[in-house]
Structures are given as C-alpha cells and as structure tokens.
Amino acid sequence: MTLLEIFPSLRSAMTPRLDPAVWPASTHVDDHDRITVAGVALADIADQYGTPSYVLDELDLRHRCRTYREVxxxxxxxxxxxxxxxxxxxxxxxxxxxSLDVCSAGELAIALSAGVNPRRIIMHGNAKTPAELSAARDAGVGRIVIDSHAEITLLAATLTRRQNVLVRVTPGIDAHTHRAVATGVTDQKFGFPLEHGQADEAVRRVLGxxxxxxxxxxxxxxxxxxxxxxxxxxVDRMIAQMAQIRIDHGTILTELNLGxxxxxxxxxxxPQLDLSSLAATLDDALDDACARHRFPRPRxxxxxxxxxAGRAGVTVYRVVSVKHVTGGRTFVCVDGGMSDNPRVALYGAHYSVALANRHSIAAPAVVTVAGRHCEAGDELAVDVQLPSDLHPGDVLxxxxxxxxxxxxxxTYNAVGRPPIVAVRDGRSRELIRRETVEDLLRREVSG
Ligand SMILES: Cc1ncc(COP(=O)(O)O)c(C=O)c1O
Known part of the structure; x- marks a missing residue:
C-alpha cells in the first residue's frame, strides 16, 4: 500500500505545481495523478499520437481572443x-x-483555405516577393504593410486597383527584449526609421x-x-508622425497599428504584460497625443x-534515457528537442517541465532536460527540478x-515535425499529423 492510498489528502499537496499563469487554464491532475488538459490526460495523448506531440487547448486559445476583444x-x-x-x-x-495578420504566401494560403475573409487579412513581410504581392492582390487582402522602397514600386506596378496600405515605421524604441526580437529599434531590417526623415520619405513615395x-x-x-x-x-511618436504627415501632405491617416x-x-x-493596464495606457496616451497635435483619434x-496561442500549448515528450555524469549534471534525454522547440537555442528561453504520466513521491532532483539532436546546446530546460526517480518511458x-x-x-537530423493535437471537452483530435520519414523522402527528386 502506498502512502497516497493511506493518506489520500496528500495527493493534492504533492501534485506538481501547475501555475495557471504558465499552463492552459484547463490543466488539472486526474485521479490517476496524471496531468490533464481540457479533460484529456497528456499520457493518453502520448500513447495515442506518439511523442513528441504539441497539444493545443482550443478553448484556452479562444478565451484569450475573447479577452482581447473585451479589454x-x-x-x-x-x-x-x-x-x-x-x-x-x-x-x-x-x-x-x-482579424488575421500573415507574412508569407504560405500563411496567406492557409488563411484563405480556412475561409478567412480576405478583407480581414493584413499582409506583412520585410521581403515580400513579387509572387507574394501578386497573391495578396489576387486574394484581395484588406491591407498590405509596406516595408521597403522596392516594395512601393513593385506593389504599385503589380496592382490593378487601389489597395489600402500602411507604412511600417521603426519608432526607435528599445523595449529591452532579446536582440533577435527587438524590432522597434532603428538599426534592424524592418520598416522605415522615424529618424533622419526615412519614414517621411517612404510616406511621400507611397502618396505619389x-x-x-x-x-x-x-x-x-x-x-x-x-x-x-x-x-x-x-503612441506619442506615431501620432506625432501622423500629425506631421497631415501638415506635409494634407492627408489624415485613420489607422494606427501598434503590432x-x-x-x-x-x-x-x-512577468507578463497586463492587458488592462495596456488598455488604460493606450487610452491615456492617445488622449494626450491627439489633443496635443489636435489630431483625430485613429483606429x-x-x-x-x-x-x-502561447499558453494554449503544451508539448509532451517521452523520456528516452537518464544520464548521471559523475561530477557533472544529470541529463534527462527526451525524444524531441531543438527541432520542435528551437527557442532555447535561439533566445535562451526558459521553460517549466512537469512529469505528466504519474505522481512521484521521490525527492526532487535538479536536472537538465536535453533533446535528441546532435548539438551539445540542444537542451530544453536547464536546472529544473524533477523527481529523482524519472526513468525511460515517463512522459514529460x-x-x-x-x-x-x-x-x-x-526537420533537423531528418526528424519529422510533431503533430498538433487539439483538445476540448475531454476529446482530442489531430489538426496536423506527424511528419514521417516518407514525407521527407518524398521531397527527394533524384538519387
Ligand atoms: C509585425 C508583427 N506583428 C505581430 C507580431 C506578433 O508578435 P507576438 O507574437 O510577440 O505578439 C510580430 C512578431 O514578430 C510581428 O513581426
């Protein structure tokens, strides 16, 4: 008889900490001590669809959309x-x-094949190809966000009727994010800097x-x-720019897209961004800036x-081996890694990890969850606490x-990409199937 059978109340005290700020809102632990999302045990997903698998909580994602609309x-x-x-x-x-923002012909095609109204699609991309601009034109997308001088000329030549466009500008704001994702600063590839009149020049050309x-x-x-x-x-800088455009060109821009x-x-x-506080700040900033410049409030x-989408997703892996390096770390090696999650290697991202198929009363150990790929840096989580009795076959x-x-x-190391399994109301269904070796071989056209 286990301790838990003698003292069932211990179960809730000993289940892994599943912080609702990190896990999908529907995450629980079932009577068999397995983690469930939307009423589906992650261990069952591992058994049915294999590992690694991306699990996506439909109602969590929908709820976040609703929250945005409410806030x-x-x-x-x-x-x-x-x-x-x-x-x-x-x-x-x-x-x-x-609405939907896409940034390639591929994303546009997915949106159109889902029946999304093209008027509600915004087309982005810092290097849109002529084919992509033609695809956006043919689809009749609502707006195209212009990102370069070449695009202005190319798009104007491609169009057969008038197209609503926005100009992407870089307002020179360092939001202290990782260098690879700091897109508001001036010295990067996106948009036209407000500095040195570069955005002015782009606007002048577009208006021409x-x-x-x-x-x-x-x-x-x-x-x-x-x-x-x-x-x-x-908001301050963008409204100032819009007001200047009115002065310079007599054009009143009615839309401000803040990305x-x-x-x-x-x-x-x-920490996470507080949406209510963002709403209040934007409201305030718009009131101030629009009053200062006597500019009509844009949409x-x-x-x-x-x-x-971020918190609606959980990836399940199976433990393949546990390696204790004498004088070094303990590596829990799983059957996925940087091919399904490159964010650790790209940005040094940190993740939570939990044992999903059972409850362990073993003492916690500090381990590194490592991937299966041929790179020493293929680590999914460094120095995380997991039960010391982890063994091959466990589900993380x-x-x-x-x-x-x-x-x-x-598909690094010719490992096929995982499926996406949607969960809702105790049921699961595959949205995207696993990529097989046959899929990879099918791309080879000559031997
Ligand atoms: C133009 C634009 N809009 C929106 C996003 C979405 O950013 P996030 O997923 O961080 O909200 C990105 C991300 O790169 C972007 O480039």
Missing part, C-alpha cells in the same frame, strides 16, 4: 499567424472576431502612387514586452500572436509551447 472593445485585434497558423486556428480566431491608398502607420516594438510604458512612447509583442510567462514568477489595431510536459514552436519547427 480593447474599440480596437481591431489581428492575430499574428506567424505564432501558430493552421486552418483550425485561423477558424477559431476569426470566429472569435479577430495613385494605386496605393495610404490609410495608416504600423510599428512593432519587439517580442515578450512586459512594460506598458513602451507602448505609450510608441504585437505582448509578453507571457513561461516559468512561474515570470487602433493590435497584433498579438504569442499572447493568444512542457507548457507555453503554443506559439513559435510548430511555426519554428525544423
């Missing part, structure tokens, strides 16, 4: 598809009243093209931003990706993997 009732919310886009996700977000209907400006400050004050500065970048927690205690668009779950995991996945 920002007057703004347009355009889900950033680069975070995670499948036909089902495109359907869920648009059913919840969001009769087929381009400039309706607003766009900026995106970076990723994982947790302090709302950066957005106040952005995404809303930070979420990956581990317990991580605001926000483009969250991670904050909509990593929360916070709904955004920028499937979309960033690779």
């Amino acid at each position: 920002f009732p007057e703004a347009e919310i355009a889900y950033a598809g680069k975070a995670l886009l499948t036909r089902a996700v495109a359907t869920w977000v648009t059913e919840e009243g969001l 093209q009769p087929r381009l209907n400039l309706i607003g400006l766009h900026c995106h400050l970076g990723s994982q931003i947790t302090e709302v004050e950066h957005f106040r500065t952005a 995404g970048g809303h930070g979420i927690s990956y581990v317990c205690g991580d 605001i668009t926000l483009e969250p990706g991670r904050a909509v 779950a990593v929360p916070g993997t709904g955004a920028y995991h499937h979309s960033l996945a690779s």
